[in-house]
Amino acid sequence: MKKLFVANFKLYCSLTDISNWCVQSAHTGPEWAVGTTIIVCPEMIHLGFVARDLANYMFLGSQDCSVHTTGAFTGDISAAHLAEIDVFYTLIGHYERRIYHQESPELIAQKYLAAAKNGLVPIVCVAGPEDALDIFSAIKREDLTPKTVICAYEPPGSIGTGIIPDLTEIDLTCQKIRAILENSFPASELFVLYGGSVQETDAKNLSRISHIDGLLVGKASTDFQAFKKIVSFFMNRVF
Ligand code: PGA
Numbered sequence: 001m002k003k004l005f006v007a008n009f010k011l012y013c014s015l016t017d018i019s020n021w022c023v024q025s026a027h028t029g030p031e032w033a034v035g036t037t038i039i040v041c042p043e044m045i046h047l048g049f050v051a052r053d054l055a056n057y058m059f060l061g062s063q064d065c066s067v068h069t070t071g072a073f074t075g076d077i078s079a080a081h082l083a084e085i086d087v088f089y090t091l092i093g094h095y096e097r098r099i100y101h102q103e104s105p106e107l108i109a110q111k112y113l114a115a116a117k118n119g120l121v122p123i124v125c126v127a128g129p130e131d132a133l134d135i136f137s138a139i140k141r142e143d144l145t146p147k148t149v150i151c152a153y154e155p156p157g158s159i160g161t162g163i164i165p166d167l168t169e170i171d172l173t174c175q176k177i178r179a180i181l182e183n184s185f186p187a188s189e190l191f192v193l194y195g196g197s198v199q200e201t202d203a204k205n206l207s208r209i210s211h212i213d214g215l216l217v218g219k220a221s222t223d224f225q226a227f228k229k230i231v232s233f234f235m236n237r238v239f
C-alpha cells in the first residue's frame with residue numbers, strides 16, 4: 001500500500017511563495033515520491049494557480065469544503081466546484097476549523113457526505129480515539145460505503161507547537177483509531193496519518209511506527225525542500 005503525505009499550507013503562503021514551491025516541484029523528478037501519494041493543500045484562492053503549475057505526480061487537495069454544493073451560500077466553497085478544477089482530496093474537520101469555526105462532528109459528517117458525493121476523498125482530522133469515534137459514528141449514519149478512508153491523528157497539543165508525543169503513544173493511539181475505522185468501514189482501504197509539528201528530524205523515527213500510513217505536515221511543508229526531505233526520510237531514501 002502506498003504511503004500518503006499531505007502538505008497543508010494553511011494561511012502561510014503568499015502567491016510568490018506558492019509560485020516558488022510549484023516551480024521547485026515541477027523541476028524535481030518524481031523519484032523521491034515513488035511509492036507515495038502526495039497531496040498539496042494550498043489556500044483556496046491559490047488552488048487554480050497550483051492546479052496549473054504543480055508537478056504532475058502530485059495531487060491537489062483543499063483545506064475545507066462546504067456542506068452545500070450549490071446555492072445562495074456566500075463565502076462557501078462547493079465540493080462539486082472543487083472537483084471541477086481537479087481537486088481530488090479535501091481536509092475535513094481540521095483542529096483549526098474546529099476551534100475557530102466551532103465545527104461539530106455532525107457538521108464534519110455532512111461535509112464528508114458533500115465531499116464524497118462529489119467525488120472528493122475526505123481526509124478527516126481527529127484529536128484522538130474518542131474524537132474519531134464521535135466523528136466516524138456521525139459519518140456512518142450518512143450510510144456511505146467509501147472505497148478509501150483517510151484519517152489524520154493530530155494531537156491538539158502538537159499542532160504548531162514543536163512538541164511531538166512519545167512514539168509509543170502515537171503508535172497506540174493510531175492503532176485504536178484504525179480499529180474504529182475498521183469497525184465503521186470494514187470494506188474500505190484505510191489510511192491513518194500522523195500530523196502535528198512534523199519536521200525533517202522526526203520523519204525517520206515516525207517511519208518506524210507500524211500503525212501510521214503517512215504524515216500530514218503543516219508549517220514545514222511550506223518549504224518544498226524540507227517537505228521533500230520529510231517524505232524521503234520517512235520512505236528511507238535520501239537524494
Ligand atoms: P504543523 O501543523 O505541522 O504546523 O504543526 C499540522 C497541521 O495541523 O496540519
